Amino acid sequence: MEKGTTSGEAEARYFCKDFHWEDLRAEVEANPSYAYHFESASSSSSSPPPESDVLAWKQFHLRHASGRFFKERRYLLKEFPELLSCPPNSKLLEVGCGNGSTALPILRANKDLTVYACDCSDETLERANEIISDASTVASFQHRFRTFCCDLSTGGFPNWLACDPCRDKFLQKQSYCLSDVREGNGLHFTNPYPSEEVECCVGGVDFVTLIFTLSAVPLERMPKSVKECFLVLKPGGMVFFRDYGLYDMTMLRFEPDKRVGFREYMRSDGTRSYFFCLDAVRNLFLGAGFTELELDYCCVKSINRQKGKCMQRVWVHGKFQKPALRNE
Numbered sequence: 021m022e023k024g025t026t027s028g029e030a031e032a033r034y035f036c037k038d039f040h041w042e043d044l045r046a047e048v049e050a051n052p053s054y055a056y057h058f059e060s061a062s063s064s065s066s067s068p069p070p071e072s073d074v075l076a077w078k079q080f081h082l083r084h085a086s087g088r089f090f091k092e093r094r095y096l097l098k099e100f101p102e103l104l105s106c107p108p109n110s111k112l113l114e115v116g117c118g119n120g121s122t123a124l125p126i127l128r129a130n131k132d133l134t135v136y137a138c139d140c141s142d143e144t145l146e147r148a149n150e151i152i153s154d155a156s157t158v159a160s161f162q163h164r165f166r167t168f169c170c171d172l173s174t175g176g177f178p179n180w181l182a183c184d185p186c187r188d189k190f191l192q193k194q195s196y197c198l199s200d201v202r203e204g205n206g207l208h209f210t211n212p213y214p215s216e217e218v219e220c221c222v223g224g225v226d227f228v229t230l231i232f233t234l235s236a237v238p239l240e241r242m243p244k245s246v247k248e249c250f251l252v253l254k255p256g257g258m259v260f261f262r263d264y265g266l267y268d269m270t271m272l273r274f275e276p277d278k279r280v281g282f283r284e285y286m287r288s289d290g291t292r293s294y295f296f297c298l299d300a301v302r303n304l305f306l307g308a309g310f311t312e313l314e315l316d317y318c319c320v321k322s323i324n325r326q327k328g329k330c331m332q333r334v335w336v337h338g339k340f341q342k343p344a345l346r347n348e
Contacts, residue, residue: 073237111136112225116172116236117139117148123135136167138167138172140172176244234296234304235296259305265295265297265335266295297336301338305338313340315337317335320335
């Protein structure tokens with residue numbers, strides 16, 4: 021939050037569409053100092069193994085384990101009001117939960133919602149559980165926050181999380197497995213038995229949140245990651261998406277040697293970030309079988325009063341739905 025502002029003022033400013041994305045695009049593309057962002061990316065460098073991505077994010081969270089590095093994302097309740105009005109016993113899957121900054125305000129606001137939260141780091145999940153536990157007072161919601169370790173981009177979600185019709189279909193075909201990973205690696209639980217023998221199955225989830233998560237996945241693994249979200253959703257379920265947008269201030273700050281692909285960058289600590297245009301997001305989700313409900317840029321001017329700088333932030337807001345089953 022900016023110094024000298026109330027939380028209400030900061031929240032109102034956060035939701036404003038302070039400038040037009042097309043104007044920012046014209047400004048950026050006309051600036052010669054940004055030309056390297058649009059040059060063809062070198063294809064000679066091989067993509068690092070998935071283990072290195074996981075390790076980089078584990079180390080990132082360990083460095084920021086103390087204090088509140090992430091702020092509670094209360095704005096999500098206004099951006100995605102379905103999280104407040106869902107039926108009792110609804111289930112939400114939060115992908116890449118970090119320290120619980122997304123889950124905490126949702127759990128506080130909706131007593132009828134259970135959150136299944138995953139992350140690639142066991143240490144991060146421990147920290148998330150601590151924060152949720154500390155925040156639970158008289159109206160405890162610890163029992164509605166359930167974590168499991170999972171790297172979505174490599175092995176997918178555990179079978180027990182998938183919606184029953186999808187899991188049954190794919191088990192019969194044996195052409196695809198939600199968790200095609202070796203047993204005992206500490207990341208996933210696989211079950212080779214029919215659905216009626218999976219006692220812990222939650223029967224699919226009603227919502228999935230992808231909040232600043234997909235941008236950390238290598239571009240070539242994004243389609244599989246989005247498809248995994250499609251498979252674990254119940255028919256009619258929704259994905260709530262928010263991530264970095266093309267020409268965001270943080271993208272323009274990357275030096276030329278940090279580019280590792282088209283609109284894809286790697287920080288000095290080994291964590292990566294991709295910057296989405298609307299078409300890229302649309303193609304990913306529609307290609308996985310979703311229908312588009314909402315998709316737009318969120319363009320916000322953030323003022324650093326101490327340094328006297330105006331920062332133009334760009335995020336992509338999206339809402340997608342898995343088609344409901346048709347009555348025969």
